[in-house]
Amino acid sequence: MRSRILESAKSLFAEDGFQNVSIRKIADKIEYSPATIYLYFKDKDAILFALHNEGFRTLFSRQGENMRIVDPAKRLRALLEGYLDFALDEPEYYDLMFMLFTPLPKILKTSEWRYGRRAFRALQTTIQECQNKGLLKNTSIEAASLGLWGAAHGIAALLLRQRASMLPEDELPALAREGLRMLESHLLPLAPIPSA
Amino acid sequence: MRSRILESAKSLFAEDGFQNVSIRKIADKIEYSPATIYLYFKDKDAILFALHNEGFRTLFSRQGENMRIVDPAKRLRALLEGYLDFALDEPEYYDLMFMLFTPLPKILKTSEWRYGRRAFRALQTTIQECQNKGLLKNTSIEAASLGLWGAAHGIAALLLRQRASMLPEDELPALAREGLRMLESHLLPLAPIPSA
Amino acid sequence: MRSRILESAKSLFAEDGFQNVSIRKIADKIEYSPATIYLYFKDKDAILFALHNEGFRTLFSRQGENMRIVDPAKRLRALLEGYLDFALDEPEYYDLMFMLFTPLPKILKTSEWRYGRRAFRALQTTIQECQNKGLLKNTSIEAASLGLWGAAHGIAALLLRQRASMLPEDELPALAREGLRMLESHLLPLAPIPSA
Amino acid sequence: MRSRILESAKSLFAEDGFQNVSIRKIADKIEYSPATIYLYFKDKDAILFALHNEGFRTLFSRQGENMRIVDPAKRLRALLEGYLDFALDEPEYYDLMFMLFTPLPKILKTSEWRYGRRAFRALQTTIQECQNKGLLKNTSIEAASLGLWGAAHGIAALLLRQRASMLPEDELPALAREGLRMLESHLLPLAPIPSA
DNA sequence: CATGAATGAGAATTCATTCAT
């Protein structure tokens, strides 16, 4: 039931944007009265917060396997691609977590965002290991992490916000993945760097 | 006057998000009555639309010079960096243009988004020229354009939506630029590819 | 159990005012479900009604002794002081009984308010006896009863509604009692009226 | 218009109690939309606050003349009677000012309540002068002021809250005034104290 | 005896918008 609400809210948020979804719309969708929502969630924000957490949990469970890849370059590629896949598979969660306009001062300071920090640190560690192997040279880890995360994020964000409408819509996911792999192929060549 | 309104709307949109800005707040800020706004704009959406157009005009005028760079790799780098700079210098416009949640069904179909299409075509042409010179091999132009645009976009978007808060705030713009250049250095080496 | 509810309601009414106390708050306080309350009381008003009755019973049991004082002047003084003491000792009851905004159309017409009438008659009888002894001359009993009751009531009411905040808070009860005795000393001199 | 709202609110507050009056009810009464109210008052509290101020202004303007009476005993009587008259003539104001359940933390700390303090000080000064003339002996001024104010207040409060329903309703105002004068005649004899 | 689940009614408030002036 709680999950019925979350389900419904999630899909409405994705359709109309968080701000345009009223409690009443959520209630209508599950065919309950608005007051009922308040039995399960203190607030509209509480719904967002719950979805936020669910989203992070989902993302982490998806990335768990990738984190165990030994080769850092392969791991990094897998993480980036896994991130993009998450965005494409779960656009509602992704929007909330990484694209929504700040209304989350509460969220940002709380619990689950720590996962974000942790994940970011994992990314940086992986980059460090890549550098130890001669990859991604000549940059600070900070810049590299922002650049790589940003690349994956941006590709996803253009799709989710429908800014890439000049590309054929039904090929977009494939193009997105191909675009990311293109970046990776230059940044993280799987074969040992030839000239070395 | 019209521009007074736009000015004020622009800054409010950036601060609070489009949805959270009321006509009244805009009016208050310029010390006119809400009704006055309607003398200049049919709609709240019309304001957004106008800003949208202004934004594109600004972006194009900024990129004009870069478009004239002869070497396609250099041109491509300049365009990407110019794009990021635009995002960082004019975050209000950028948000509206590339990040705002769809309220633009109207906008997307209309006039100024053509500029977007045009710019995108220019990007693709440049990529084509790069490929002609042996760069950015082994990808479709569609994927490459999405990947490169996405990379620049994502770096900007993470900053503007404050998702990169685990990096030191005052260094963010510098890190963003460094991150992008890091990507470029692998994708678009300035020196002829050494091993060739 | 019924009394657990009443207890809890009484203290909440006093803190927040009758209107601001929800059934839920009462239920929370005793750690039962709101529905449970309805097993014991038909209504929110029914709770008020019950407290009302309890209050009157308490007041009467307190005044019983005073009623047996033989000397009417002393009895009158004792009644007035007892009334004030009740207000100060049991402000929750007092508020409900004598200060609450009318929500009592039901109550006023019913059962327990008869106690009020009876008590009032007792007051008037006592005044009559005082007049027979030469005290409280030159007034109708009606006016005298209203004046004396009003005096005690007003002193209490100013305290309970926190309107006497210009006097030092911790001395208020003492000042209230002293104020009332001051009135009594002029109205009901214990010594035979000197000039007579 | 502002005053139309205040008028309407005032009478509704008196009828139903502050807590039971909704903005919508006020709006309905003046046959405007609820939103209109917000053009003139920020808040429901703002309406209360405005009425509060109006009430105090009214009371002071009424008492101004009495304050100028030279003989302190006569002045004190006039003030007390003027106070009761105010309560009976303007019960809506009176209720708000002196009987309403505390919801006024804002009000109490603000502007107009100072008038209350000032008035209270005036009362105390007058009592002091009475004591200088041999009246109201043997009490602290604090207690005396609380007692006298309380007496007038209580008589009023019993009427306004309909607790004196055992007296004939149409004679209540007269009885109230007679009751107060009865108290005065003992506390503040106009003729020099006979036995002196 | 107790409650979890549910809701209709209503609260305060905000907003985009209109229109007569």
Add this chain to the structure above:
DNA sequence: TATGAATGAATTCTCATTCAT
């Protein structure tokens, strides 16, 4: 050109109350 006045519709949220279990 500008606005003061007004509002219908919508928002979030609370509450007393019911009822099947």
